[in-house]
Amino acid sequence: MKILSPRIHGYLDYVVVIAFxxxxxxxxxxxxxxYLAWTLAMVHLVLTLATDFPLGAIKLVPxxxxxxxxxxxxxxxxxxxxxxxxxxxxxARGAYGIVGVVIFVTWLVTDYSSTESVSATPRG
Numbered sequence: 001m002k003i004l005s006p007r008i009h010g011y012l013d014y015v016v017v018i019a020f021x022x023x024x025x026x027x028x029x030x031x032x033x034x035y036l037a038w039t040l041a042m043v044h045l046v047l048t049l050a051t052d053f054p055l056g057a058i059k060l061v062p063x064x065x066x067x068x069x070x071x072x073x074x075x076x077x078x079x080x081x082x083x084x085x086x087x088x089x090x091x092a093r094g095a096y097g098i099v100g101v102v103i104f105v106t107w108l109v110t111d112y113s114s115t116e117s118v119s120a121t122p123r124g
Contacts, residue, residue, distance in 0.1 A: 001109060003109050004106065004111060005111060006053035006111070006112075009053065010051075013044065013047075013048040016044055016103070020041035023037045023095055023099075027091050027092070027095055029091070032086050036080065036084060047066060051066040053066070063112050064112050070107045075100060078100035080096045081097075
């Protein structure tokens with residue numbers, strides 16, 4: 001069931017950017033978990049700004065590619081605490097796990113085929 005339009009997905013992308021940026025302060029993340037959250041905030045911001053959808057600024061990345069990236073990133077986020085060696089921290093482990101699941105669920109319910117994401121000008 002594809003209930004999220006590209007526009008709503010864009011708003012949620014900016015919420016994810018803010019969440020990654022604030023997670024270290026809100027949850028007391030430190031070390032690698034902290035720096036990775038800030039890095040992911042910047043990377044997600046660049047991807048969102050570069051996506052061809054209503055809230056993208058540059059419109060270089062097709063929305064379907066954006067979706068494929070998020071599909072690939074979601075399970076990696078769940079594994080990040082083990083990959084980067086902070087799995088002993090239950091707060092960091094839980095935070096990355098939750099964000100990974102949220103991104104996956106968002107991917108499941110987003111309509112990546114919507115014409116709302118097309119930036120091409122109409123031809124007449």
